Amino acid sequence: MSPPDSWGRFPRVEQQARPLVWRSDALPSGERSLLPHGLGRSYGDSCLNAGGTLLLTSGLDRLIDFDPTTGVVRCEAGVSLDTLLRLCAPRGWFLPVTPGTKFVTVGGAIANDVHGKNHHRSGTFGRHVRRFELLRSDGSRRMCSAEENPDWFGATVGGLGLTGLVTWAEVQLVPIRNPFVVQETVPFENLDGFFRVSRESEADHEFTVAWVDCLARGRKLGRGLFYRGNFAPSQFERLPLVKSHLSHGSGLAVPMDLPAFCLNRLSVAAFNLLYYHRQRGRPSRHLVHYDPFFYPLDAVHGWNRIYGSRGFLQFQCVVPHATARDAVKEVLERSARGGLPSFLSVLKTFGDLPSPGWMSFPRPGITLAMDFANRGEKTWRLVEDLDRVTREAGGAVYPAKDARMSPESFAAYFPQRERFASYLDPAFSSSFWRRVNPVSLPLPSLEGRGDGAVPPASLLALR
Amino acid sequence: MKKVIVLGATSAIAQATVRLLAARGASLYLVGRNAENLEAVARDASTRGAPKVEFRALDLNDCEAHASLVERAWQALGGLDGVVLAHGVLGDQDESQRSWAAAELVLRTNFLSAASLLTELANRFEAQKAGTLVVISSVAGDRGRQSNYVYGASKGALSVFLQGLRNRLAKSGVAVVTVKPGFVDTPMTAHVPKNKLFASPEQVARGLLKAADARKNEVYVPGFWALIMLIIRSIPEPVFKRLKL
Numbered sequence: 001m002s003p004p005d006s007w008g009r010f011p012r013v014e015q016q017a018r019p020l021v022w023r024s025d026a027l028p029s030g031e032r033s034l035l036p037h038g039l040g041r042s043y044g045d046s047c048l049n050a051g052g053t054l055l056l057t058s059g060l061d062r063l064i065d066f067d068p069t070t071g072v073v074r075c076e077a078g079v080s081l082d083t084l085l086r087l088c089a090p091r092g093w094f095l096p097v098t099p100g101t102k103f104v105t106v107g108g109a110i111a112n113d114v115h116g117k118n119h120h121r122s123g124t125f126g127r128h129v130r131r132f133e134l135l136r137s138d139g140s141r142r143m144c145s146a147e148e149n150p151d152w153f154g155a156t157v158g159g160l161g162l163t164g165l166v167t168w169a170e171v172q173l174v175p176i177r178n179p180f181v182v183q184e185t186v187p188f189e190n191l192d193g194f195f196r197v198s199r200e201s202e203a204d205h206e207f208t209v210a211w212v213d214c215l216a217r218g219r220k221l222g223r224g225l226f227y228r229g230n231f232a233p234s235q236f237e238r239l240p241l242v243k244s245h246l247s248h249g250s251g252l253a254v255p256m257d258l259p260a261f262c263l264n265r266l267s268v269a270a271f272n273l274l275y276y277h278r279q280r281g282r283p284s285r286h287l288v289h290y291d292p293f294f295y296p297l298d299a300v301h302g303w304n305r306i307y308g309s310r311g312f313l314q315f316q317c318v319v320p321h322a323t324a325r326d327a328v329k330e331v332l333e334r335s336a337r338g339g340l341p342s343f344l345s346v347l348k349t350f351g352d353l354p355s356p357g358w359m360s361f362p363r364p365g366i367t368l369a370m371d372f373a374n375r376g377e378k379t380w381r382l383v384e385d386l387d388r389v390t391r392e393a394g395g396a397v398y399p400a401k402d403a404r405m406s407p408e409s410f411a412a413y414f415p416q417r418e419r420f421a422s423y424l425d426p427a428f429s430s431s432f433w434r435r436v437n438p439v440s441l442p443l444p445s446l447e448g449r450g451d452g453a454v455p456p457a458s459l460l461a462l463r
Numbered sequence: 464m465k466k467v468i469v470l471g472a473t474s475a476i477a478q479a480t481v482r483l484l485a486a487r488g489a490s491l492y493l494v495g496r497n498a499e500n501l502e503a504v505a506r507d508a509s510t511r512g513a514p515k516v517e518f519r520a521l522d523l524n525d526c527e528a529h530a531s532l533v534e535r536a537w538q539a540l541g542g543l544d545g546v547v548l549a550h551g552v553l554g555d556q557d558e559s560q561r562s563w564a565a566a567e568l569v570l571r572t573n574f575l576s577a578a579s580l581l582t583e584l585a586n587r588f589e590a591q592k593a594g595t596l597v598v599i600s601s602v603a604g605d606r607g608r609q610s611n612y613v614y615g616a617s618k619g620a621l622s623v624f625l626q627g628l629r630n631r632l633a634k635s636g637v638a639v640v641t642v643k644p645g646f647v648d649t650p651m652t653a654h655v656p657k658n659k660l661f662a663s664p665e666q667v668a669r670g671l672l673k674a675a676d677a678r679k680n681e682v683y684v685p686g687f688w689a690l691i692m693l694i695i696r697s698i699p700e701p702v703f704k705r706l707k708l
């Protein structure tokens with residue numbers, strides 16, 4: 001079995017993989033540290049364990065129970081959101097919260113306490129998890145919920161897979177009347193425009209998110225398209241139906257790593273320009289099936305390979321409302337100036353619904369996510385700069401999208417980390433965890449990074 | 464197949480088949496050794512749409528118990544019209560060479576217990592003049608090789624048994640489908656390094672049901688194994704015995 005990569009395909013590390021088959025089985029024991037691994041949709045090293053063992057949960061993919069009257073579903077932790085949707089959508093239920101890909105497991109969604117386009121309404125995934133079983137390396141099994149073992153619940157939701165293995169979980173779904181979403185697309189001319197449309201949209205729209213043209217500068221800085229939507233009612237007005245050319249199962253796939261020249265400043269610029277102007281400056285209203293609405297990227301399998309064999313870095317931060325305008329502006333300016341611009345940049349407002357997870361990333365404010373092809377030192381410096389801007393603005397960076405934040409940043413972003421640390425499973429660890437807690441182990445600069453992609457020494461000194 | 468008994472229901476191929484059958488609305492009677500794991504498979508199947516799922520934990524090597532097992536399944540589902548026989552062990556060739564006990568266990572599990580169960584089930588299907596028996600054999604049964612001839616012999620014997628059964632049951636309208644998978648990526652082969660010849664259990668399950676629907680006689684899944692085995696079978700014995708296979 002070839003050891004899995006993370007979605008950003010950076011770093012590449014040496015590790016063992018052990019498939020799990022039955023939720024009643026004991027965890028393997030041995031000297032190597034363990035880390036659960038779902039579908040590897042985390043970008044950096046939080047789903048990797050250099051020198052250790054990954055517990056592959058893809059075999060824990062059984063459904064346990066689904067009650068179509070209450071919308072409560074119970075399943076093993078390796079069940080994908082895709083499987084849940086196939087089960088529940090035809091019966092009038094939907095995921096309470098979903099990330100931008102349905103190819104993540106329930107265990108992975110809990111461990112990163114994922115958020116979706118409805119964070120302002122529904123908070124994180126963890127808020128909708130009723131309970132789960134946590135299996136520890138000492139063989140103990142704990143039922144965790146708001147009532148039973150609430151501290152283990154709080155540590156494990158957003159707990160990065162480090163508190164033990166979630167074997168199964170119970171999730172409360174939400175009712176829908178049909179599988180279509182009424183989607184509105186509203187262009188905005190700059191960052192102030194984004195804030196305005198976002199404010200106007202939140203009260204009446206369940207789902208909101210914005211795509212930003214990250215090449216626009218000056219007065220147009222932060223221009224983009226705002227998407228907002230609600231599930232359609234059972235009887236709805238006639239609207240133009242958007243047929244997705246790329247639906248799931250179309251079989252479109254990126255067959256191999258694309259050479260670096262396919263993705264350059266010009267092609268990114270052309271893409272962004274075309275994308276923005278497709279809208280011709282006018283708002284529009286459409287009916288869209290949930291699949292292309294929530295998962296546009298899933299239509300192209302293996303799209304992460306367009307970044308070539310050196311992989312890419314994602315950067316996702318959240319900054320509090322008070323500092324948001326200046327911080328987002330600065331991040332956009334710096335990324336437009338420095339190196340290769342981001343292909344897809346996404347802005348969204350997080351609401352103030354708290355998560356039960358101590359280490360959960362979402363918090364009230366504005367979140368911005370960007371992709372950067374890994375071009376070595378230049379990219380690393382840029383992302384380190386963006387990290388510093390985030391830190392100074394009192395924000396946080398998302399571990400699920402990170403391959404490089406410093407221990408100091410991590411400490412600043414996650415004030416509950418010490419309380420969390422006492423709930424770690426002693427046999428569990430990850431490349432991410434060792435990187436952001438370098439006291440316990442050496443820095444990961446020796447952990448088999450692919451050539452040409454080694455973080456420069458100057459950067460390590462920055463930490 | 465609407466009322467199906469699945470023997471060895473916790474094996475990876477059987478589980479994948481159970482899911483497809485459940486989604487088609489088939490009722491299922493699942494048999495395997497571990498009750499807790501069987502229950503997990505049963506709950507998965509009923510959540511995916513099987514109208515009725517029952518299970519029974521049993522060591523299928525206990526041939527004495529077969530008649531009552533089949534009777535119970537028959538009662539539970541109100542008759543049967545399908546069988547998926549998927550239990551089996553890979554064994555360890557080296558150990559089977561050293562110890563007859565090890566070899567016997569492979570032969571007993573893969574051939575004797577299967578023949579006993581099929582006898583019981585075939586008689587009932589012959590009497591009702593309907594039904595489909597789907598049995599997982601292996602490409603390894605097509606030719607004995609030094610690296611796994613005990614396993615190969617158990618599966619070869621099973622394939623020949625099925626040929627005879629098919630010949631006998633043809634006039635009763637009962638289909639006997641021999642499924643010959645090649646390498647499958649399952650816990651049974653977890654220790655083997657994987658290459659392009661390995662198929663997923665889901666792939667095998669789809670091929671299996673397609674063959675059952677079409678009432679095929681013998682199928683290789685994936686299909687390319689038909690060609691590989693044609694070549695392997697046609698190597699003359701004087702040459703074959705010198706090969707390191």
Ligand SMILES: Cc1cc2nc3c(=O)[nH]c(=O)nc-3n(C[C@H](O)[C@H](O)[C@H](O)COP(=O)(O)OP(=O)(O)OC[C@H]3O[C@@H](n4cnc5c(N)ncnc54)[C@H](O)[C@@H]3O)c2cc1C
Nearest residue numbers: 038039040041042099100105107108111114115160161166
């Ligand atoms: C295209 C795309 C869009 C995305 N959009 C969003 C988004 O909108 N919002 C968002 O929040 N995230 C988003 N993500 C990130 C993704 O949702 C998270 O990284 C998610 O956690 C990945 O789940 P996974 O099953 O692939 O787990 P992995 O990436 O394999 O693992 C993630 C973490 O979960 C742990 N884990 C996995 N299974 C278990 C278990 N059974 N028990 C305990 N711990 C476990 C692992 O140890 C690891 O720490 C996106 C990712 C992609 C590729």
